[in-house]
Every structure is written in C-alpha cells, then in structure tokens.
Amino acid sequence: MRYFDPTTMTEVLPVIHNTAGTIELPDDNWFFTLSYMPQGKRLAANENGEPILVDITDSEQ
Known part of the structure; x- marks a missing residue:
C-alpha cells in the first residue's frame, strides 16, 4: 500500500515518515x-x- x-x-x-493524516492509495493509483506533471x-x-x-488558473501563473 502507498500513502x-x-x-x-x-x-x-x-518506515521513514509519520503516517498520521495520510491517505492509503492502491499501488496502481495514477x-x-x-x-x-502535465x-x-x-x-x-x-x-x-x-x-x-x-x-x-491565471492567478497561479
């Protein structure tokens, strides 16, 4: 499982990071x-x- x-x-x-507040994602998640980054x-x-x-958005560029 990935986080x-x-x-x-x-x-x-x-093993390295604190996992509090993380979301479990399946291994095949995009x-x-x-x-x-597209x-x-x-x-x-x-x-x-x-x-x-x-x-x-335009304001972020």
Whole structure:
C-alpha cells in the first residue's frame, strides 16, 4: 500500500515518515505512475484527500 499526504502533496514512506493524516492509495493509483506533471496542471487533493490534477488558473501563473 502507498500513502499520500494531502497537506504536503507528497508520497509518504511508512518506515521513514509519520503516517498520521495520510491517505492509503492502491499501488496502481495514477499518482505513482507519472514521472512528470502535465503542462497546465497542478497537484491538488480532493475532498477525500486523494491526489488529483487540476488546471492552473491565471492567478497561479
């Protein structure tokens, strides 16, 4: 099982990091399969704390 921290938007390694407040993700979750951020997107967390990609707004550029 893999873990995602919706506060820091990072993967959490249970042996190294504190897993409090993290979300368990299945091994095949897209967050762990991409090696780059698609152009025009940024990482965010949905209402369940799961990683999602959202469009970058003009004010964020």
